[in-house]
Amino acid sequence: MVIVIIKICKYYFNVRRFMRPLEYLKELSFPRMGGSDSETKASRMITEWLTEFGYSPQIEKFDIYTYIPGRGSLKPLDTSLSEIPINPVGLSADCDMAKEIILLNIPEPEWAEKDELKNKIVLMPHPPRRKWVSLLVESNASAGIIVVDDIRIRAYRTLGQEVARDFGEKIPLATLGYKYAIGLINENVRRVHIKTEHKRFDGNSQNVIAELAGESERTIIITAHYDSTPSSPGAQDNAAGTVELLQLAKKLAGNKFYRNIRFLFCGAEEMGLLGSKAFVRNHIHELRNVDFLINLDVGGNPIAPVMLRTLGTDNLEHFIGGILKSKNCPAQVESDIYSSDGMPFARFGVPSVSIARAGINSRGHSPYDDYWQVSNRALMEIVDCAEIVLSAIADAKVLPFQRTIADEMMKKVDEYFKERE
Structure with a gap:
């Protein structure tokens, strides 16, 4: 009885439980290059926060070829x-x-x-x-x-x-x-x-994974990369997406949907989508059960509009545009590829949507991408947008769009990797 009371007290009096997304973002705004000690530090912070939310996160390491920036x-x-x-x-x-x-x-x-x-x-x-x-x-x-x-x-x-x-x-x-x-x-x-x-040297990075168990074997993945380019604090790109994903995990903790919800925090995205590639490689036999992926990459800019890029078929674009409009959530929805962690999944036919807000005064990939450019309101607007999309799919017994990617989109995916690999 005493132990239970102590655990309850720890939960309710944990300061982090009341932290706003911007406060998490400030703590994460330091250079987090793939394969570096600082990236490992960020993965531990994410793991600690997920544990405080009631999850049992797992860390999956993978090998990369990396470097220490020089002059x-x-x-x-x-x-x-x-x-x-x-x-x-x-x-x-x-x-x-x-x-x-x-x-x-x-x-x-x-x-x-x-x-x-x-x-x-x-x-x-x-x-x-x-x-x-x-x-x-x-x-x-x-x-x-x-x-x-x-x-x-x-x-x-x-x-x-x-x-x-x-x-x-x-x-x-x-x-x-x-x-x-x-x-x-x-x-x-x-x-x-x-x-x-x-x-230059051989090193490793890591993905952080947490799961909300559902009633079936079907799964939705929500992902964000938590690394940055070498000299950048990476506030908008992509501490913003990371804390948006953390906020979603916090809000959804304890819920149960028809589909499993997997939260995937990817490492080494800026070095060539290495975290999502490693996840696909290590979980290839599970991908047949993945119905959809939501990717959060670049956010926090309160001036820029919310932008969604669907990678699937026309009816996916129409479905997401319609559901956001019905919830009075203003956003620009278009069908196209988006250079981020949804791409490796597309190779295996997993449709996705990437949600971002960028444009005016963008400082991505530079030393000037710091937390002062980010608004808590802007972060929460993407959290709300992602939750609307997720809620419309997570409990649907029948997927409200085709689980496939149109041929013309697959050509774009193939060309994307041909240029970069």
Whole structure:
């Protein structure tokens, strides 16, 4: 009897029980790069909070190839311009070289004159995806310098795991801020010395999983990634989605639906959806029972409208749009792919909706994505939106839309992974 009373008192007097989502978000707003100690710290925080809500969360580790962000420099050799800071692209080769530099601003790799790139440092606006990295390697370029928005001068890009495996040690890559690139072009710089260095190693990340048991074997997964890019506190992207998912778990604790509700907090999303890929790989035989997935990625901006991207068929888009309208929940609903953790599930025919709010004053993937940009009201509006969608499906004996993905959408999914793997 005494033990029961103590447990009840602990529950009702636990300060965290009364915390608002924004307070959780402030605690999570620190860089949480995939495979880092800080990402592990975040996973433990999430596990602790879920336990306080009454769940028995599980941690599933998975292997990744990761790195410690480094530094680099670019020194123009034929002008009086000062040395310029550059950032190594994670998992690419390091270098210390002096070479001719050339601008490559073509729209697609097939436009390239490969002989012109040979033994040169290539300045380009394109992200380090397979087709561009492959072009540099096949052309025997010496290195690639990727121009990024000035707000991301201190941010880091990372090669996808498969691209790193195939090309990472073959080509040095780095990022350079737009204002510095303009200076190089205006000064007609022809030769530069670049140096980059960062540590690469085999490590691991982890997913955190909690479940609300239902009455059947059918399942709905609700997911959010809790990692961030290396230099970013990751408030909007994606501590926001993480605390929205925590809030849903807190609100739903103790309920029982027809379908199981699985809360999936993914690690290492920013390194190429590695957490969701690992979950799909480890639970592949369970996917036939997964009817639907709700993904929460990027949130907290009170100015931006709520945006939903459905990945399935037209009747999924119409169903979700209709149910939100009937509940007077203003949101923009469109059918399209969304670059986040719903994508690996789509490969196995699991339809999904991604819910986000971003746009004006976006600071994602930068050191400026901090908690002061986030509103508690904005977080709760997405929680309410997600709960409306979930409630309309969780207890339905017959799924109110087709559990399939249209052919034209699957083509987009295939093309998405072809570019990145």
